[in-house]
Amino acid sequence: MRISFVALISVLALQPQHTLSRSIIPRDGKGDFFTPIGVAVGNEPTSQVGCVAKFQLTPSSPVATLDYGSEVAGYPVFNVHAVSGKVQIEVKYTEEFRGLNSNYSDGPFTFSIGLSNTYRVETFEVTETGPLQAYLLQGGQRWQSIRLLTSGSITFSSVGFEASIPKSDIDNLPGSFESDDNNLNHIWSLGAKSVAVACLEKGTQKAIWDVGKDGAFVRGMRAGLSDQGAFLKDYTLEFEAKIERAGLGWAIAHPLASPAKGIQLNLVGNLPPETSFINTNTSLTPPNSTWHTIKTSLSNGQYIAVAIDETQIFNVSLKNYYVGGAAIPTNGSFGFGGLPDQSGYFRNVVVSDTVNKTVLYKNALTDPSKVIAEYGVHENYGSVCLDGPKRDRLIWLGDYYHTIRVIGASTSRYDLAKGTLELFLDWQSPSGLLPYNPYMSYDPSTAFDAFNRGGIGAVAGREVWSLILTDYQILGLLSMTDYVRLSGDLDFVRRTWSKWQLQVDWLLNQISPSTGLLALIGGFLGPSNGDSASSCALVQAFHNLADIAEALGDTAAKTKYQTAAVALSDAINKYLWNASLGLYSLSTASIGNYSVNGMAFCITSGTANATQSAQLLSALPSLKLGPGYRDSTLVNVSDPSTNISPNTNGFLLAALLSQRTISAAQTSMELMRSLWLPMLANRETSTGASWEYVNVGGDPGLGLYTSLAHPWGGAPTYLLTEHVAGIQTAKGPSGFGYQNWVVDPFGGIAMGIKRASASVVTAFEGNVEVKWQIDDGGMIDVTIKAPRQTKGVFKLNGAARFLSGSSIYRFREKI
Template sequence: MRALATGKLFLVGTLLAVCNASTDNFLPQRYQLGTKPSITTKPLQTGQSVTLDFDKNSVVTLDYGYEVAGFPYFQISDVKGPVQIEVKYTEQFDGLNHVWADGPYYFTNGLSNSFRVETFNITEPGKVESYFIQGGQRWQSIKVLTKGHITLTGVGFVPTIDRVDLDNLPSTFTCSNPTYNEIWKLGANAVAAACFDANSQPSTWEVTEEGAYIRGQKPGPGVNGMDWTDYTMTFSSRIVRGGTGWSVSQPISESGLLLLLISNLPDETTFVNTNKTLTPPNSIVVASGWGFVNQTTLDSQLVGSFPVSVDIKEGEWYKISTTLLSGSQLSIDIDGTPVLNISLADYGVSALSAGGWGFGPYQDQIALVKDVTVHASNGTLLYENGMRSSSILSEYGVRQNTEALCMDGAKRDRLVWLGDFFHTSKVLTSSTSRWDYAQGTLNYLLDTQLPNGLVSIAPQMGYNTSSLKEVLYSYYGLNDYQILGVLSFTGFFLRSGDLAWAKSVWPSIQRQISWILGEIDSNTQLVSFSGFLGDANGTAISAALVQGLKEAAVVADALDDAKSAQTYRDTATKISKAINELLWNDELGVYVRSTSSNTSYGVADIAFAISSGVASEERAASSLAKVAELKLTPGYKDVSTTDSSSADISPNTNGFLLAAAMEANDTSIAKYLLDNLWTAMTNDKYSSGASWEYVAQDLSPGLSLFTSQSHPWGGAPTYVLTEHVAGIRAVTPGHRSWIIQPAISGFDLDWVAASVKTQYGQLSVKWELGNKMLTVDVTAPRGTSGILSLPSSIQIKAIKVNGHKVTSGHNISLQSGSSVVTIQLG
């Protein structure tokens, strides 16, 4: 139940009464009482109560066992107080030892809590729920801050994602190596946590007759004024608790100028853990960048806190005017009284560019906002909004999600990243089989398409996507993400075979491809732009396009678009020829980065040269041999010129390599990655049960607490194990015809079993090796057929299919139904 908090709870805790917790909620599995967080925990029994006391056992550590997400709730049976409690959330345990846990996350509003710490004032027994979603965490701590005690009889999360049984998914994988089974689950759990249904992520604002009721969060910039400079933004605000916050000169999805007006912080509404050094009473706090505190890669510069001459009282309305001239001269008036006039340049802040305005108080603060106006420097009224209509939710990017979507990460990067969906789309089809998530995400991305064919690379939730086309200038960058976006579409279609859906989006995909083809250098026949994968006129991006065109041609065939299919194949052939002529370094024996960087090479160059089919068998083997020079403790660094001493390892790019190595039958590289890079993610000291964004060379998360540890782009083994170790792959879209090509050697496995949900039914395989006998049990849906393809390296003495001898050699034709193939090995 989510309603505007009123009365006593309104004043002290932003707590909302909720219904009884159902058994479908996420519940902690283990706990520990003490005076500080503890990674050593013990089982938490059903119905067990826990008492926290300020003088002893003031902290309880809760371990959910794996990544969960939702609305935190607390069932309290007894209170001696009132008692203030501080609650922390984190993916890795160590976050509980830090002031801000593993946050805050100011990268995007994300329809979730921007902060990983929140405080509550408990005055009476009952069940209470946090207003905000926590996007993803394994660990939680609750600490009593004031004299007294509370008894908890229930703690958990009301889910905002699917509760899935990872041992009974629609598509499955198991084998004789328990670690590989856990590795397969990493990707499955990542998509389970990062993907969710339409309307499951409510707005983080409430629209009332008095204005927008906004709790502490990243300011949501509106879609207006993105190219405006030298304006005055005026609004009225009533502080409910702590302060009110706003931004100016803030582009969507970028940093800007952040401001807080802090109240006089009265004792009756101020939490005891309020940071009065950062947010002193009766002050204006100014910061440039992403937030008020640094969080690894999101640089923030605290300009300072400036006392105001006005006594700022909670519960009273103030009219606040902010003017920023020449990107540097900042002045603020309150009710017509000047309270701040500074040059940001004097504080080392570079001149700010054009941008709009937004609203969002700081951690644990609450404020009402109304009557927003914006005037040009000449006094012309540019904008006016009373902030009392629900239309402001989509304008300021806080509208409930209207589509089923997959985020880039569960706790952070809660945007829809176009290129990163390359892996996610395949993980979905190999695990949860939520095709609606893949289709919803791709539809959402294509809704941002410009007339020239470009698709936004990272649209936020909460906005009307059509309005984003005019303002997301910078989010049509990373041009190679357009290619990865095409590959996300083709990869999903080839596995799902959903022809009706593919037909509905095909014109948009073709426009996107048309834009990419327009960027081919007519002199080199290579792709002329650089990007995430590599350099302009380089191997990785050009080879990725070859792969995209070949797969798009298969889609065109399925849609009876023969003309497009021929065009795509012909173009792929030309680019492939150019790569082999211009980018193969015969002396080094590897495909190089680009025509202008012909002695360096990287993981993506080698991976896409192989997966696209550009590389011959000989050149693929030579390139993979060169990968050894990129080898570090957990995996392979991205580029040969990268400083090995400081490199983090990317499961994203190593995922490209993992699949390519298997396609080239190089199980040694694949095994090294599984046994090191992905095994690191199962270490209980850091594990979230999901795949990570980066891995450091000491096998810890690669960006410290900032690391997203439920990031589907790191989940490649989930589909690679299914498709290359179990061996289930589609030959025609949707697995109407299929191939079972198991990797029966190289991984020290005795048996492997996998199943994939197709539009025709379950396609399953189990193979078992022992006593010079290989047994392969295949169950195929009605209306499908395929081939069991055995490695050419094995010697076959005899083959039986369902007890009958056959003489098929290494490729055995199978029909629908159950087939038991026994192979006597030589």
């Protein structure tokens, strides 16, 4: 969803020394495996695969295509049955099939280190039979191809991935949904699949550097950056390096967090034929290893010089390099990586002030305890939910809003959900702010200051990292309140309550004393300074927080948050409600414009009354674009590159279904069919999971870069459970963990659904399960199962049937 820039400068070196031994490693045979559902062998990749069986690649049939049926993730495994002659294979991984026909597949992913392979294409030389495993993780893909590059032949008995994620059966999850509309059933599964592949258990994403007495062995990847270099400027980096294969790379003047600009340099070996891969592009890595001493100097805020073994290679002004009009900075950290299929050793790193030669940093890179965590290549410290499994493998604060509710309706992995919230709190700043996109591979206890004050090239002493996308603070807060509501985990919030209150106090301090509106410096939902979307979202958060405060017995906090909700809601209606248009303005500076986010949160927060909500939704047709709704009236409807966001349309879907009107329910059905069914329609683009963006034609919205397993696009999963089958928590703290629940099938009935069932995990012994069916006579037969210690109410046609004291309830009502 977000793109960073890296300036690339190539450097040439001398005599190479290559080996092949570290490209592949013996697998341990432990753990779960993903295996393909279909394989095809031919001259080119094909999506028309046949039965899985042993297959052979030869010069006349050099390409195998493997289809895993849906998104999988893990460490590539190759079981070699036979090998003859010289065999080199090029392997590609991609979510969308057409990536197999792209030079770089659907990568590379330089946005973050991600504890995965930066590149989606890798090459191996195979010399023996038996099981072999690639060292680097491939985080998410449906399709894979293996191309024979040489004149030999190779036979595979099987190929697959050693799973790096919990292996879940989407058809048999703790939470479930099923109806007589099979399209809705498949749409529900999209979000369930996305959280199944994006949520990770602690320690499953392994460290990606090998550190020992010879130094740090680094394979081709986005550079791992030292958390000790965040505040460096005009410095000299010196280290020793030895190429093992093809070349190696290093970064300098690179801010730690994304988005970031930095300088990536590459040292290329001689590439002798006997140890080179056939598919190496020598036009990109021209010829030109014993250990070499490499020195890179930054000076005067604009110059960079590189010397190898005391021979100067160049000394240039960065002003001569065009990067979209922006100056290349000379401040930021340093680190080590490389291009595809490169690998090498690094050791004896010294950083000094370029002018006065004062030593600022030293590390021999031989002690794992002093390297792996510092450079952000440590295995994942906790259980977390990522933005997506293949790309942006960070924990995005605001994007978690949908994820937690999808988890509650499907996988019920509240342990992974809580782990994500705990990680945010581990990175919390003294002011109360949470990070907007923390890494899973840095230790916050040592790296916090580097990221918070130097993460994006900030001036030392100023908190900046957490101030990016400041409305994500609100969405993150809402994620926590929904976690407590769904899981009933009051112990967690009781233990961390002071930290959440600190964050809320920061938000309260951002409310303008003159208007009473929220005034943030930037955001995702909208302008964020006097805008309707973030202000209404904060009203929703205040209401939820008041419920938690009540459950904790904190009456002062309850009153504080209730008062804040009323005051902010009043200000929104005073300054942003445009009575002549019947709309909430985008912001005080953009009175005539409006947005999906503003509509959605002003409705779901209760800021809009029933009349206002109806007026808001009557304006929806003006935002219709392709398979969904554009974010706001500012989006250019004639721009063919405009994308539709399942994330923001998910906010809207919740608002529509909350209205409990036939027209809103029918609009919801139309929206789900138009925006989410394209994610299932084409097997070459479908991964079984919800997408990040959709273009106006119904295809992936960012091309091959699009994340096709993105939990932020999974809102229908929980909304179908809540509004079609009808299972909801009761309002207020009595509903936490489904101690009190509601079954209200209005949405499903209004959509024309004749039969639906669903199940959700409770905080008690057992699930709440509902099954209802409408017969030809207009009667609805209902069966509800629930833990005996819970209570519920069934709502229909304005009437309520109260249910308690049993574990199963059966009845029949007139529609």
